[in-house]
Amino acid sequence: MYTQALDVQGSDPAAPADDVSRERHFEARIEREEKIEPKDWMPARYRATLIRQISQHAHSEIVGMLPEGNWITRAPTLLRKSILIAKVQDEGGHGAYLYSAAETLGVSRDQLIDQLLAGKAKYSSIFNYPTPTWADVGAIGWLVDGAAIMNQIPLCRCSFGPYARAMVRVCREESFHQRQGYDIMLRLAQGSVEQKRMAQEALNRWWWPALMMFGPPDAESIHGTDSQRWKIKRFSNDELRQKFVDFTVPQANFLGLTLPDPRLHWNDAEQRYEFGPIDWGEFDQVLKGNGPCNAERLTARRRAHSEGAWVREAATAYAEKQQRRASNRAA
Amino acid sequence: MDDKRQWPLYEVFIRARGGLDHKHVGSLHATDARMAIDHARDLYTRRQEGISIWVVPSAAITASDPSEAEALFEPARDKIYRHPTFYDIPDEVKTL
Amino acid sequence: MMAAAKNVARLLYRYVLRVGDLNLVLGQRLGEWVGHAPALEEELGLANVALDLIGQARLLLAYAGELEGRDRSEDDIAFMREQGEYLNPTLVEQPNGDFGQTIVRQVLIGAFQSELYERLVDSADERLAAIASKAVKECRYHLRYSSDWLVRLGDGTQESHARAQSALERLWPYTTELFAEDDLDREMADCGIAPRLSEVHAAWSVRIDALLAEATLDRPRDRAYRWFGKQGEHSEHLGYILADMQYLQRAYPGARW
Numbered sequence: 001m002y003t004q005a006l007d008v009q010g011s012d013p014a015a016p017a018d019d020v021s022r023e024r025h026f027e028a029r030i031e032r033e034e035k036i037e038p039k040d041w042m043p044a045r046y047r048a049t050l051i052r053q054i055s056q057h058a059h060s061e062i063v064g065m066l067p068e069g070n071w072i073t074r075a076p077t078l079l080r081k082s083i084l085i086a087k088v089q090d091e092g093g094h095g096a097y098l099y100s101a102a103e104t105l106g107v108s109r110d111q112l113i114d115q116l117l118a119g120k121a122k123y124s125s126i127f128n129y130p131t132p133t134w135a136d137v138g139a140i141g142w143l144v145d146g147a148a149i150m151n152q153i154p155l156c157r158c159s160f161g162p163y164a165r166a167m168v169r170v171c172r173e174e175s176f177h178q179r180q181g182y183d184i185m186l187r188l189a190q191g192s193v194e195q196k197r198m199a200q201e202a203l204n205r206w207w208w209p210a211l212m213m214f215g216p217p218d219a220e221s222i223h224g225t226d227s228q229r230w231k232i233k234r235f236s237n238d239e240l241r242q243k244f245v246d247f248t249v250p251q252a253n254f255l256g257l258t259l260p261d262p263r264l265h266w267n268d269a270e271q272r273y274e275f276g277p278i279d280w281g282e283f284d285q286v287l288k289g290n291g292p293c294n295a296e297r298l299t300a301r302r303r304a305h306s307e308g309a310w311v312r313e314a315a316t317a318y319a320e321k322q323q324r325r326a327s328n329r330a331a
Numbered sequence: 332m333d334d335k336r337q338w339p340l341y342e343v344f345i346r347a348r349g350g351l352d353h354k355h356v357g358s359l360h361a362t363d364a365r366m367a368i369d370h371a372r373d374l375y376t377r378r379q380e381g382i383s384i385w386v387v388p389s390a391a392i393t394a395s396d397p398s399e400a401e402a403l404f405e406p407a408r409d410k411i412y413r414h415p416t417f418y419d420i421p422d423e424v425k426t427l
Numbered sequence: 428m429m430a431a432a433k434n435v436a437r438l439l440y441r442y443v444l445r446v447g448d449l450n451l452v453l454g455q456r457l458g459e460w461v462g463h464a465p466a467l468e469e470e471l472g473l474a475n476v477a478l479d480l481i482g483q484a485r486l487l488l489a490y491a492g493e494l495e496g497r498d499r500s501e502d503d504i505a506f507m508r509e510q511g512e513y514l515n516p517t518l519v520e521q522p523n524g525d526f527g528q529t530i531v532r533q534v535l536i537g538a539f540q541s542e543l544y545e546r547l548v549d550s551a552d553e554r555l556a557a558i559a560s561k562a563v564k565e566c567r568y569h570l571r572y573s574s575d576w577l578v579r580l581g582d583g584t585q586e587s588h589a590r591a592q593s594a595l596e597r598l599w600p601y602t603t604e605l606f607a608e609d610d611l612d613r614e615m616a617d618c619g620i621a622p623r624l625s626e627v628h629a630a631w632s633v634r635i636d637a638l639l640a641e642a643t644l645d646r647p648r649d650r651a652y653r654w655f656g657k658q659g660e661h662s663e664h665l666g667y668i669l670a671d672m673q674y675l676q677r678a679y680p681g682a683r684w
Contacts, residue, residue, distance in 0.1 A: 039397050062467065069462040073455055073668075076675035076684035077502045078485045081458070082478060086377075088461050089474040093374055096467050100358040103340065109360060110337040134675060134684075166357070173378075184684075192682050300462065308465025310590070311526045314583025316338065319362035321582065338466075359468065362579075366468075369572060373471040 019043075030231050035161040038104035046230055050160055051105050053232065055112045058098035059123035061091045062116075063297050067131040068140060076134060083180050084137065090177065094170050101162040117302050125283060126213050128291030135188055135195075135202035141181015143203075143210040143248065149174050150244050151214070154234035163232075182251065189255040196256075203252065204260045211275075212283045214241040245273050339388055341367040345375055346383035353385050361386075435618060439552065440494040441514060442615050444504075445657050446543075446555075447487030448515035451505060453536060454480035455668055456523055465526050472572055476533070479565040486558045506676040510665055517656035518601035520664040527580050527587065528594035533573035534638065535598060539605050541566045542630045546622035555620065574638055581642025592644055599647040604654040606631070 022041050029036065036042055065088045072088065075081035099109040115121040126144050131137060152174065155167040188199035215221065215237040227233035235243075252259050263276030285291065338360035344353035356375050361367035367386035375381060457477035464470040489501040499507075518536055523529045544566055547559035580587040606628035608616075615621035639646050656662070675684070 037397070039394060041397075065462045065470070072458040072461055073671045074674055076506075076682075078481060078488070078505055079502075080684055082481050082485070085458060085461070085474055085478045085481065089377070089471055089478065092467055092470040092474070093377065096359060096374055096471070097357055099467070103358065108337060162357075169356075187684055191684075192679065194679060195682055304463040304465070307463075308469075308526065310584070310586050311465035311469075311580070312338065314587030315362040315366070315579045317587075318579040318583045319366075322363065360466075361468070365575065369472070369575065370468040373468070373475050377475075 027229070030159050030229075033157075033231070034159075035164065036159050037161045045226065046232075047105055049227060049230070049232065050163065051102055051107055053227075054098055054102040054105075054163055055107070055115075056122050056124070058095045058102060058112070059116045059121055060127065061095035061098060063123050063127045063301065064144075065091050065095075066297055066300055067127055067129070067293070068137055070131060071134060071137050074134070080184070087141070087177050087180065090173050094173070097166040097169055098163075101160075101166045104162045113305070117298065117305055119289065119298060122287065124213060125286045125291065126209050127297060128286050128294045129205065129209050130293050133198050133202060135185070135198040136205065138181050138184030138188060138199065139202040139206040141177055141179075142185050142251070143181075143206050144213070145174060145177040145181060146248060147210050147213045147244055149178060150240050150247075157231070157234060159231040185255055185257075189257055199255070200257050203257050207260050208278060208282075209286075211241055211245070211278055212280075212286075214238075214244065216280065216283070242272055245275055249273050338362050339390070341371075341386045342389050342392060343367075343371045343375055344385040344387070345371070345381040347380055348382060353383065358389060364388075435614075436494055436496075438611055438614050439620065440491055441611055442621060443487055443491045443494060443555065444512075445514040445516075445611075446547075447484050447491055447504075448513050449519055449536070449540070450480040450484035450487065452513070452515040452665070452668060453519040454478075454484055455672055456519065456521075456532075457529075459523055460529065469526070473529075476569045476572065479569065483558070483562045483565070486561075490554055490558070502676070506673050510661060510669060511659040513661070513665060513669070514657050514659060515665075516601070516604050517654040517662050518598065518604065520656065520662050520668060521598060521601065522664060524594060524597075525590060526576075527590040528598070530573050530576045530580060531591060531594040531598055533569065534577050535602055535635070536605075537566060537570040537573050538631050538634045538638075539602075539627070541570050542627045542634070543622065546627065550621065551619035577638060577644075578642045581639075581644045588643065591642065595639075595644055596647050600650045600652060601654055603649060604657060607653065609658065 023043050026036075026040075026042060026046075036046075068084060068091075069088050072081060072084050075084050099112060102112060103109055112121065116123065126147075131140065149171065152167050152171050156164055156171055158164045158167065185199050185203075188195040190196075218236045218238045221237055228236075249259065249264065261276045263274070265274055266272075267274045286294070289295075339362070340358050341361055341364075342358050343356050345356050346353045359367065359370050359374055361370050364386055368384055371384045371386055372381075376384070454477050457473055457480065460473045461470065461477075464473055484505070485501050488504045492499040492501060492504050495504070516536075518532065521528075521532060523532075541563070544559045544563040548556055548563060550556040550559065577591065580591040582588070606624045608624045612621065612624050616623045636646060654660075654662070656665075676682075
């Protein structure tokens with residue numbers, strides 16, 4: 001779902017003959033569920049698709065540290081504060097694993113970060129929404145991490161080795177994230193009148209954006225086929241979204257909270273929940289940069305990066321001095 | 332955007348528990364080996380997953396060429412006598 | 428005998444608060460960096476220190492709650508005291524400033540914590556000794572992390588050197604408070620619960636001198652003005668820190684989170 005705007009435009013130029021046979025060999029490897037590793041031959045579009053998808057995923061983790069990070073100083077108990085710091089730290093770590101995986105494909109992390117800060121790279125729409133209350137921290141853990149897990153588990157079997165392995169590591173760490181979010185919501189829902197209202201209002205705010213995380217409807221996703229054939233994307237947007245709804249509705253019912261969808265109902269014949277229409281207009285606007293917090297998130301990242309430049313330069317300068325000293329001593 | 336030189340890339344290997352080999356877990360950026368060790372600790376051992384860390388500048392690693400995989404690795408497949416299963420050990424000799 | 432024991436408990440309560448509040452307020456300050464650090468790796472590094480400090484604060488403040496004898500939890504102690512009841516040294520309230528100022532603050536206080544915890548491991552108070560045994564290992568890592576950075580900044584570029592030196596000048600005056608022995612410190616040392624601050628000071632000074640030399644930084648002159656955070660008299664900063672930290676507990680009294 002961090003890959004919702006994934007689209008690789010344009011068609012392949014006429015490929016040279018041996019590239020065609022290489023591509024056939026490559027597709028056969030994928031068919032056999034073999035893992036593609038960084039030094040293996042791969043079609044240019046496979047490489048480009050992965051760089052874009054993995055870097056979007058990485059950017060999402062980094063930007064995602066902000067909406068929750070902003071509640072660290074105001075967490076209501078020391079335990080919650082500790083858990084939140086650990087969670088946000090994990091997210092930074094996930095970003096690092098993912099940038100590492102992207103770098104195996106021949107880009108540098110600095111290039112990717114420059115693209116993000118220049119507004120040229122996409123990241124998950126969900127992090128452009130505000131976290132005005134503590135309940136939003138709970139809602140993010142429960143719904144956003146929940147949606148992320150739904151997407152990330154199949155990615156553990158992605159054809160590209162470094163991405164799949166990064167996803168295995170991420171998934172191991174992610175289940176604690178969702179559980180702590182649900183735990184926050186449970187405590188609120190069982191708490192005072194004000195706390196229950198806080199939880200309900202947060203759910204109202206996050207439900208639809210969470211559903212949008214899975215990307216546009218399959219009918220409108222014309223570029224999914226390569227990703228599915230190359231076993232980068234194992235399930236369609238709609239499949240994952242449906243699965244998420246089916247899992248999450250009973251969880252909301254257990255909390256005693258109401259989902260903000262008057263059309264939501266159980267379809268017994270199809271054994272699934274039917275839900276109302278998603279406002280794709282809003283989704284488009286958020287992706288274009290007109291969501292409630294796009295500007296703030298990017299500004300924060302730009303500031304951190306530019307205010308930290310002297311620090312990064314100092315570290316490099318010191319390392320160079322040490323190297324010179326070492327070689328002078330050796331001489 | 333500002334600094335022209337990025338921190339070099341290091342590959343990280345972790346020994347999870349006593350008795351195990353160091354395993355490649357990923358990479359990170361650092362300006363020198365000491366920083367790389369500290370970063371590796373913070374990045375890869377937050378859940379007590381390691382007792383020993385090796386870091387190596389990525390540039391120092393030489394990798395075999397996948398296109399030479401046949402030449403490098405296939406001949407070994409014929410030499411089955413390297414594998415213990417080639418030998419028929421009588422059942423009475425239990426400890427081999 | 429009973430009165431003497433009660434008195435020691437009361438004193439110990441205040442002493443444990445001093446150690447615990449130092450961690451609480453410093454952890455709170457470091458928590459502000461999340462999402463804004465100079466590099467992804469430093470996000471993790473600073474968050475790691477913050478997490479450890481909050482963990483130590485929890486152990487200490489839970490103990491303080493027990494010593495107080497009013498059945499208050501670690502959270503009651505952390506969130507529901509008035510400003511004058513916090514006994515952290517003024518140094519840890521100081522703003523993060525730039526990364527250089529945060530690192531300088533971390534080195535100055537971290538070296539103090541290391542020397543303190545190494546001696547508290549032998550405290551006559553078993554609980555404090557146990558907490559110190561755990562904390563000393565974490566502190567060693569924090570000091571390694573921040574010392575390494577102090578050297579990189581001090582001996583890095585002209586700009587980083589200037590920033591580090593000016594942070595040092597700005598924060599140095601707050602260090603005298605760490606070693607200013609008052610009645611509480613004397614009593615705790617007499618009981619064998621805490622080390623003599625003069626001893627801690629001497630060890631700290633040796634460490635800091637070596638580190639500043641390696642970082643090519645100049646040790647500032649000691650200045651006369653004294654601070655009294657550890658006696659509950661704080662700078663303007665603590666008010667803002669507490670307003671943030673205590674907000675939810677104060678806005679929803681009695682709520683469980």
